[in-house]
Amino acid sequence: MLRLFVHYVLAGIMMTGAAMADSSIIVQSTTSTKNSGLYDYILPMVKADTGITVNVVAVGTGAAIRNAMNCDGDVLLVHSRKREDQFVADGYAKQRFDVMYNDFVIVGPASDPANIKGKQNAAEALTAIANTQSLFASRGDDSGTHSKEKSLWAAAGIDQAAASGQWYRETGSGMGATINAAVGMGGYTLTDRATWINFGNKADFDIVVEGDERLFNPYGVMLISSEKCPNVKAAEGQAFIDWLISDKGQAAIASYQIAGKPLFFPSAK
């Protein structure tokens, strides 16, 4: 009764009682897939093919997983392989599906104070940044990109956290906000390629390091377990996943381009 009452009162005032259509799902997603414009491109196709309205909540991978564990969503789409496997191992999803990949790149100002432009080895590049104490903007927000960045510092054998607040600046924000910060202070940052290509405020910044195999960035998708979360719309959620990994979905992902450049590469098996 209380539930109906609250809905009635609020929806009555809002006059949007019908806004939550039955065949809609909530996807807890990483920000890069949203900021890159991929969802705007593929979700109308999903709607046309399956009739499902996909509502995307875009937060960092860490926050997306936490929200999913609180049952606040039907599908999880993120990029941090280790934590995805943990999510499945903990029983929050039955299975993880490969969807697509792209790669991370290090971007920096034209002045290139650490002199790393054109380097392929990410660990060497980070070592040069640390040695020259050049500014580096870190996500610092427990996101997939942040995890990747920390693993790269570890590979370079540098304790970057000790320089936090000096040349190593943790913004605690999303990818876009962190690039804005890097541009604002003329420092380097690690970003996924899709967000970078679609980013509007590049100033004189460019990609300085790319091509290291450690910069590989795979995305995975999971249906949140109905056993853990009885409210999950399993049929609709699985239909969305099936569409993503179908030939048609994979072709759609591959065909998403900005300025002639593909942003994501399909990888479903």
Added chain:
Amino acid sequence: MNIYLDSLTTALQLIITADAVLLEIISLSLRVSLSALALSCIFGITLGTMLAIRSFRGRGVIISIVNAMMGLPPVVVGLIVYLHLSRSGPLGWMGLLYTPSAMIIAQIILITPIIIALTCQMIEDLHEDYRDLFASLSVSRLSAIKAYIIDARYSLLTVILAGFGRAISEVGAVIIVGGNIDHLTRVMTTTIALETSKGELALALALGAILLAMAMAVNLAATWLKHLAKRRAYA
């Protein structure tokens, strides 16, 4: 500065072409904030008036708490509402998270203290002036409350506008409980946050200008109503 010119042109373009997405976002912003405002005023003006004219133990403490709550950080309110409305939270069964209703609830919590505190202050001043007169005329408490609210109606308009300003401009709470979902819970402020994170700074600033224009339009409408009412009253 080039970016101001860019954003101004963008803003004008969006308005002149009556951009469909923009209209949807503006209308949701107004519906959420005005709904929150209406409900907050019902609670806030009533409670504020009662707090002003009744004396009881602990009144001072309550007033201090309400005053302090005017400074509630929106992001904290968003977090608390999220924890309650989450499927794993105590009110999760209502399924309100990531709906406009959740955003209204968060904004009610944000602006009700402002309405209560300012109303209380205003009515308290009136009460000082009229208490003895009303007592000598044996005016009932209910009639006194009515008289105060009617007498203070123009000042209350400023209180209401202050609440509206806080509701329409905050982003921290609605982005957490609404999720900034396209076509469902995306409002002006969360769109500005999103465009900023995409590096589309001119567009973000243009939306900011439109938000400001909206707030001004609402304020002008209120001033005009007040003017109209005063003219009729003294005609």
